[in-house]
Amino acid sequence: MSSGKVIIVGSGVAGMAAAIRLAVQGFAVQVYEKNSYPGGKLTAFEKDGYLFDAGPSLFTQPQNLEELFALAGENITDYFQYKKADFICNYFFENGIALHANNNPELFANELQEKLGEEKNAVLSYLKESEKIYNNIGSVFLNHSLHKRSTWFNKRILPALRTVKTGYVFGTLNKHNKKRFKTPEAVQLFNRYATYNGSNPYKAPGMLGLIPHLEYTEGAFYPQGGMISITNALHQLALKKGVTFFFNTPVQKIIHHEGKTRGVVVNDTNVMADIVVSNMDVYFTYQYLLNDVRKAAKVLKQERSSSALVFYWGIKREFVPLGLHNIFFTKNYAAEFASLFTTKTLYNDPTVYINITAKMQQGMAPDGKENWFVMINVPANTGQNWNDFTQQARKNILEKLNRLLQTDIELLIETEEILTPVLIEERTASYQGSLYGTSSNSKWAAFLRHPNFTATIKNLYCCGGSVHPGGGIPLCFKSAKIVSELIKTDFRAGH
């Protein structure tokens, strides 16, 4: 057991998961959070009887949470319950095709065969390959720091590297999918997985073909009470393990002296610690907390991930064809991604995602009504006119949904809230409002993402979506695990 004090900057998923792990290791852990609530992007709100998850809506790899509770010696079911969703997603195409992606790979493959004419075996072998890429390569690279020699001497590395096909690195995800499927609908469906870390399938490497495995083989899950239950469970577990939280307390500066972290400044007062872990966007960590403009600029050499415009709509009717997750695809995916990453403008026929937790649980919306979380991907904020974009996007989305659902949706909206990239940045200090830190729009993105430690300041570590292994809840959990293991090793070595 270690004794020493750790300060964590920010109470996002990764910050809280790191806090729990370090408290279990025996550290006295304090979390400073600028907001009045924990969870960062993983938050929720209630309006006019509708409950809305405000940020993430897809929950995969519950084993990350299970592992935390087991490590802490607590029974997860006392804090958190979840179930497997029967359907992964409903997909709607402009040509009238609708797919209901079952969580059973066989049934999903049958559906693609019947409705699209894709060979069932092509679908099943795609999912098998996805599983293989994840197990052989993904799990090694996502669970370890890529910036420590020990990782490269790990005995799993060589066998993992041997399974990397050139197409996984040098081909794009779109190319990977086009080789395996003959219909544009199947290619589009599997290209969509690049958006799971805010990337562009026409640029991101084929390696992202590992993501469907997480949904189709491992499963998509629904947390009882909605996604906010993840935040609540983490917060409660951290408190139980003795972690102290200070809300409404932004960290103003990280103190370091002679190449070593000494603590932080909050409320204009020095608070000393042996270790500091920043869960704040790594760009802002350098820019504001360390005043290191040069390092901050270096972080920006990596393209940011996309952001989102979200409309939270209380809908005064139920829609039978819809489920928990629904996607209404654009006709022209390539043009949509060019808008997102090249021209950084709004695309007039966006792919629309709708999440409805009322489909899974009573009480999330008034009886006979539905809580719609309606999201489109938009470029990260580089100063576009978001008032104009929001109005235009609302119109585009309504036109598309009216067409595909054959109803005047606007007449059914009885309450509304909106989230823009600017608000995402304001609320969670994520540079440009990007959802997942940096994108994976280059072959080397995984290697160029910032490490989980800083090279020049000892005992300063980084976790969360803007650093290795990247954004999204499962990877944030992994970054917390990597940080806690680095700290364990460093402290054993007497840092």
Ligand SMILES: Cc1cc2nc3c(=O)[nH]c(=O)nc-3n(C[C@H](O)[C@H](O)[C@H](O)COP(=O)(O)OP(=O)(O)OC[C@H]3O[C@@H](n4cnc5c(N)ncnc54)[C@H](O)[C@@H]3O)c2cc1C
């Ligand atoms: C609309 C939306 C939809 C998404 N959909 C999904 C999804 O379906 N599935 C999925 O897996 N992921 C999704 N994501 C991404 C996911 O939410 C993030 O990757 C993840 O929650 C990031 O967690 P984090 O630990 O990096 O911290 P964040 O959530 O970014 O939190 C960082 C915390 O640090 C605090 N902070 C910052 N600066 C300071 C400071 N100086 N002092 C003190 N505190 C500070 C912030 O207030 C914040 O609470 C979505 C995100 C959004 C916004």
